[in-house]
Amino acid sequence: MEFTERLNALALKVENQKNAIKTEEATKTAFIMPFISSVLGYDVFDPMEVVPEFTADVGIKRGEKIDYAILRDGEVQMLIECKLSSLKIEHASQLYRYFAVTNARIAVLTNGEVYHFYTDLDAPNRMDSKPFLVLDLADLDESLVPELKKLTKENFDLESIVNAAEELKYVGAIKRSIAEDFREPAPEWVKYLTSKVYDGSFTQKVRDQFRPLVQKALKQFLSDQVNDRLKTALGAGGYSAVEAAPAEAVSSPPVAEADLDRDTEIETTLEELEGYQIVKAIACSEVKPQRIAHRDAKSYFAILLDDNNRKPIARLHFNGKSQKYIGLFDADKNETREPIDALDDIYRFAGAIRERVRAYED
Structure with missing residues (x-):
């Protein structure tokens, strides 16, 4: 698999298994060693590459150990400190002490799902207080993938990533700050945006009046931007159409070829596209993600392998007023609908989705 596919596969594993992880050792085995x-x-079983429980004596303290040290040519390049997967990453004081007594230029603090990468931008051989890169497997930022790739064994480029670290540090921090302000606008931002549209004095009453308006406007703006991108991606001339099988059928054959070429008035929803992305993320453990395609119909949303109607992977039945269903296919391509209450429920059928893709490959 390609680098991005391996990263997505691990992200899916973490999502599916994190609730079952109860100890730090389980976190290491299930998530961090695969990372x-x-x-x-790196070969986690080769002590020339990865040293678990690496001893890093600090001052008068002897026998201090770091969870993992990654070596290249006999020199420590990266230190990794692990926390229980259910714990929030808040401080790196222990890792800070280890960093100063080794040759490492990169330090990583992680709970298996979120990875904080540090270096020594502010002072030589002293770990910065803030990470230059934050990788969240639950919300992958594709812009960080090329930088992360520089730390792999095959493409290790310490000089390049350290040179880019300052920009990554501040751009990442600004993006996280903007995201936080979209969720809950800071008072300064409320005041600034209000001053753009309101000429009166900015009193406490005005602040209280405009804070929910600013929050609503920000969310609508973000939604509009997403919808514009989707329209561009899907084409302004309408969506590829398929005619649905009867809504009441529980078992049905795959989409008919004639139906796939028929133009009908179909509206593809953001929720259907989000569901498609989840199925795609699951299936990409078996095939390249670009091979997973979708076609919409009046009463269901079809997800296909190689954009081939004879290779249905799943159907999303999201057009009903209340209950949603995901349609899964057996070896004879008969569909069985399974009820879901939320998009995350699709992950419960990851095994069936992968099995269907593997069957087409075999």
């Missing part, structure tokens, strides 16, 4: 091996490409 070191399958994503970064």
Whole structure:
């Protein structure tokens, strides 16, 4: 698999298994060792590459240990400190002490889902207080993938990533700040945006009046931007159309070829596209993600392998007023609908989705 596919596969594993992880050792085994091996490409069983429980004596303290040290040519390049997956990453004081007594230029603090990467931009051989890169497997930022790839065994480029670290640090921090303000606008931002549209004095009453308006406007703006991008991606001339099987049918054959070419008035919803992305993320553990395609119909949303109507992977039945369903296919391509209450419920059928893709490949 390609680097991005391996990263997505690990992200899916973390999403499916994190609720079952109860100890720090389980976090290491289930999430962090696969990150070191399958994503970064280092052999976790080769002590010339990865040293678990690496001893890092600090001052008068002896026997201090770091969870993992990654070596290249006998020199420590990265230190990794692990926390229980259910814990929020808040401080890196222990890692800060270790960093100063090794040759490492990169330090990582992680709970298996969120990875904070540090270096020594502010002072040589002293770990910065803030990370230059934050990788969240639950919300992957594709712009960070090329930088993360520089830390892999195959493409290790310490100089390049350290040179880019300052920009990454501040751009990432600004993006996270903007995201926080979209969720809950800071008083300064409320005042600034209000001053653009309101000429009166900015009193406490005006602040209280405009804060929910600013929050609503920000959310609508973001939604409009997403919808514009989707319209561009899907084409302004309308969507590829398919005619649905009867809504009441529980078992049905795959989409008919004639139906796939028929133009009908179909509205593809954002929720259907989000569901498609989840199915795509699941299936990309078996095939390249670009092979997973979708076609919409009046009463269902079809997800296909190789954009081939004879290779249906799943159907999303989201057009009903209340209950949503995901349609899954057996070896004879008969569809069975399974009720879901939220998009995350699709992950419960990850095994069936992968099995269907593997069957087409075989």
